[in-house]
Amino acid sequence: MNRPVLEKNLKLSRRDFIVGSAAIANGGLALGMRVPFDAAHADTSASASQVNIWVAIKPDDTCVIRIARSEMGQGTLTGLAQLVAEELECDWSKVTTEGVTPGQNLAAKRAWGEMGTGGSRGIRTSQDYVRRGGAAARIMLMQAAANQWNVAASELTFSKGVISHAASNRSVRYGQVAAAAAQLTPPDPKSITLKDPKNWTIAGQPLKRLDTADKLDGSKIFAIDLKLPGMLCAAIKDCPVYGGKLTSFDESKVVGMPGVKKVVRVKDTAVAVVADTWWRAKKALDALPIVWDEGPNAAASSATIAEMLKDGLGASTTNGDRHNGDALKAIAEAPKKVEAVYSTPFLAHAPMEMMNCTVKLSADRADAWVPTQNLEASLAALSETSGIPLNKCEIHRHDLGGGFGRRGGTQDYVHQAVEIAKSFPDTPIKLIWSREEDQAHDFYRPISQCRLSAGLDNDGNLLGLHVRISGQSINALLNQKGIVGGRDMRQLQGYYETPGDAQLGYDVPNLLIEYVMRNSHVPVGPWRGVNTNQNAVYMECFMDEVARAAGKDALEFRRALMKNHPKHLAVLNAAAEKGDWGKPLPPGIHRGLAQFMGYGSYSAAVSEVSVSPQGKLKVHRIVLAVNCGHMVNPGQIEAQAQGSVAYGLTAALYGEMPVDKGRMTNLNFDTYEIMRLAEMPKVEVVLVPTYDFWGGVGEPTICVVTPSVMNAIYAATGKPVRSLPLKNVKLV
Amino acid sequence: MAKLNINGTVREVSAEADTPLLWVLREHVGLTGTKYGCGIAQCGACSVHFNGEVQRSCQIPLGQITEADKIVTIEGLSEGRSHPVQRAWAAVDVPQCGYCQSGQIMAAAALLAQNPKPADHDIDAAMTNICRCGTYQRIREAVHMAADIGTTGKRG
Structure with a gap:
């Protein structure tokens, strides 16, 4: 393409661009546009015909599928290509991918939509327009063949990149009509009927990743290389x-x-x-x-920050809550009360590439x-x-x-x-950055403390629950407009009343959940799973404490609160069943469970652990169930769930970034320990999709790993674990 | 000018004697498959074969290496990703981000060279490299598969 011409036409100011970055892409607009791809950056040689912005096809039938999102190991690249290819009806063995650059996207007025890759959104928020992109390209290829044969497109059939006209016994490959298709007017994306996911043959399959080969011989060039x-x-x-x-x-x-x-x-x-x-x-x-x-912060330490958080637990003003009934009264009047204070530390991300x-x-x-x-x-x-x-x-x-x-x-x-x-x-x-610099200058997972209290009646029914989190806010540092009227509801992720994203799976007759903002000088940011991690630990570990006080089984106690939350319950039941909940255990092995919701998906886990008489913990097995609605690649969902166990368990066992004299400590892997293969439990991933929504995958499962392990430790020792990491906790 | 035998070829390198082999490979020889992950021998992303043993190249200064030492990096492990470990890694779809996988593959190849049929506890002991994506379960599966490929010639 002639880049300067496009630039001359570029009307977007930087302000428009940055403001626009937050908006969801208009896929319909994108599809209708003719956006020449920048040959200087594209693998697509001159011989490839750009059918639309998502699909270019070479004469040898190679289908080049454009990917706007970032790939960091989570498999989004392969999943997005599957979705385009599904509607394109091409031969999967001929699919390659090509990354769109932000300069190209800007020049094309964001035709490729949002490029940000976080919050487990990579697939769920682009699935609709990439599928329409694949379908539009297929329709154009069919029309090109119809024009060539002078027949109606409705008389044609297609399969794996071949278009056929049965009446005249003719067929043509995509590569043969791509150049002609590229000249046609794209169909109105709204007119396209997408395939029912039940009929998917490429999407929905556990296909191998497209980006593995160059990770096997050192030839992949990371930016650091x-x-x-x-x-x-x-x-x-x-x-x-x-x-x-x-x-x-x-x-x-x-x-x-x-x-x-x-x-x-x-x-x-x-x-x-x-x-x-x-x-x-x-x-x-x-x-x-x-x-x-x-x-001014040179005297700060983990101890001073802990004092600040503790103060928040008793503060008179809060920064966001949800409530129904009168929890404080119900608990005060309850014949049986349970109370506990939990805490979780700062954590560094420590990606392998600094x-x-x-x-x-x-x-x-x-x-x-x-x-x-x-x-x-x-x-x-x-x-x-x-x-x-x-x-x-x-x-x-x-x-x-x-x-x-x-x-x-x-x-x-x-x-x-x-x-x-x-x-x-x-x-x-x-x-x-050196590893030490990387550890010293992260945007850490926020630190917090949480005080929980519950009231039970004489039959062990939960009358009231009060949860108060005092902790550091991500929005306060990175997204102040996310704090509305002093309320920072992001910190209550996983406790929401509204369904669909991160809803609490329990109904409690009298409920009060509060957030109190207490910010230290240490910068914080999103860390795989963000606030669902801490919030699941607080809710799910305390649930076990309350269930025990009620004299009830941890699963039965939860079930009684989940009648109105069938999706949460179904996933919990799936984990419990595959995790053999209630069945006999080998001597010394104990089980714990947890369920939670985040990123539009439902997760539950059953963990099996042993604790030696000396207090040494071993996690033997984790059964992890997830309902992410539609499944684009079950193999990659399984890989993400397995990976979330390693990332989550590393944090549970070892993760902490203490503060001393104002600075972060644990600046390399000798002190910021990372779980190794020998400690990896056997992970069994149970996929229980209901195919009626689009949930995330990269983050939803991590939050149930740690509380299920902590609850198993509680079962093993009879002593609740209320702080992390576990390496600092005397288990027996 | 130091002479290093890397992947069967003798290369001349001009760098200070205290330069770790990791950085000699990456910045002087141009072999970037060997990765920097910690610099303190913790993570194993920089693993290479040094005279047949897996070693963390961030801990081997150039001055201690002679032309007689045989260094094999991920780039020299096989032709066309044909080593049983690489074939098994592909078959099991092990890598996620892939950054640590050069080191993981070199560690697994060294393990199988010493122990063609490792048990789980042998894999536990030998595979000590860090993976932040958490591919450990598939690594274990792939090491077993590579052992099968290596001992039976079965295709991965």
């Missing part, structure tokens, strides 16, 4: 205490070191060494004398290569910090070496890389 002509590398240190500043550094001590080019101040808080290799840059950075002004970004700035052009969960936010960051207009900026896609929520909206490492690159015009600068 990028090598560009003339490229220099940067290592960075930001002030170890948030709120502090860089006072000074003594460049003279390192300028003569091998490969070192320059020491660069990065905004007010950080310093970077730029060298010909990253190792040399890091070595010089380690040798660089730096003076920090640690600022933060990195390569930036090249020229007088009127900015390019960045970055692992990002939000390509458009990266583009905006590149433009904002470089001062170069959005339409002269581009983000070059790289799949991520893990994301888990770390690489979404904040783009802090992109801003840094651009700042550094300003000192080196026309030179690509690759900024890589």
Whole structure:
């Protein structure tokens, strides 16, 4: 395509773009548009015919399916391709994919819709328009064949990329009519009837991922692996205490070191060494004398933050609640009361590929290569910090070496890389954070404490429940408009009354759930599962405490509260059944269960653990049931559920980022321990889809892992576990 | 100028003696399949075969390597991803993000070279690399499958 012509027509200002980034894409608009694909970035050679923005077909029938979302291991790339291919009715063995860049999307007025990949939305919020894209391309291919044969399109049949006309015994392959199809007017997407998922043959199948091969021989180029002509590398240190500043550094001590080019101040808080290799840059950075002004938070510690949270448990004002009846009165008057205080720590994301970004700035052009969960936010960051207009900026896609929520909206490492690159015009600068920097400057899973109290009648029925969370708010730091009238309901994720997203699965006659905001100086952000993790621990572990006080079985006690929540209940029942709830156990093994909802999907788990007389925990087996509505790739749903066990259990067993003298500690994997293969329990994933909604997959299952294990420990020891990580808890 | 035998080819490298083999491979030789994950021998993303043993290359300084040492990286493990471990990894669809998988595959290949039919506890002991996506269960399955491929020649 002729890029400058498109740019001339580009009417979107940066403000429009950023505002627009939050909106859901208009798929209908996207489909109706003719958007030439930028050949400079596309694998699609000149020989490929772009049927529409989602599909290009080569003469050899290769179907190139365009993917707008980011791939970080979660399998969205394969799932989205399955959805397009399902409606396209092509030969799956001929499918390849190609990533759309945010510059292309911007130039096409966001024809590919939203690119942000978080909140388990990658498939569920784009499924409708990508399926219509595949169907529209198929209709155009059919029409092209009909025109060629001068017959009605309704007389044609299609299968696996071949169009046939039975009456004349003719057939043609997609690759043979793609060029003609590309010239046709696209159908009105609203006129398209999508296939009933019951009739899917490509989607819905546990197909192998499309992106495995180059992960097997080291040939996959992650952003951290990028090598560009003339490229220099940067290592960075930001002030170890948030709120502090860089006072000074003594460049003279390192300028003569091998490969070192320059020491660069990065905004007010950080310093970077730029060298010909990253190792040399890091070595010089380690040798660089730096003076920090640690600022007002230098005395903060885990203990001071815990005191702040404790204060919130007794505060007179709250920042969001849901309630029915009069829980406080019901509990006060109840013949039997249960009360407990729980806590969960800050956690780092620790994706295997640490933060990195390569930036090249020229007088009127900015390019960045970055692992990002939000390509458009990266583009905006590149433009904002470089001062170069959005339409002269581009983000070059790289799949991520893990994301888990770390690489979404904040783009802090992109801003840094651009700042550094300003000192080196026309030179690509690759900024890589050390693991220590990555651990020290995360946006951590928020810390919180939770006080719960319950009142029971003499028959063990739950009369009232009061839940009060005092904790740090993600919205307060990253999305203030998410706090409405002082109420930050995101913190009550999983406790909502409204169905569909993160609804509490219990009816309690008198219920009060409150959030009290208490923010420390430590930055927080979304961490796989976000607030469902902590909230599931609080609700589900306390449920077991209350059930025990009521003298009831943990499953039966829950069931009595779930009559009006059939989907929650069905998943809990599925986990209980496959998890052998109530059946005899081998000596020393104990079970625990949990259920919760998040990201539009329902999850439940039954865990089996043993606790040795010395207090050593072993998790033997986890049965994890999930209903995500429609299933695009059961194999990948299973993989995500298995992975969520590892990520969740790592946090449960070991995860904490303590604060000492204002700074984060546990800066590498020797102290921020990660679960290894030997500790991985046998995970049995039970898929119980009801095919009547679109739920997420990447995040919903993680939140039930930890409480089910904690409840199994409670069953084993008779002692509830109320704080994490478990390595700090004396189990017996 | 140091001489290193990498994947059967002798390469000349000009870098400081304290440069870890990991960074020699990535930044001087151009083999980026070997990954940086921690730099302190915890995660195993940098695993290579060093004289037939799996080693964490972030802990081997260039100055301690001689031309007699045989280094094999993920890029040199096989032609066309044909090693039984790579075939099993593909068959089981092990990788998620893939970042740690070079190291996982090198660790598994070294295990099978020593122990062609490992039991679960052998896999537990040998496969100590970190995977944040949590592919451990499929890694275990794939190691068993690779053992079958290796001992019976069965296709993965």
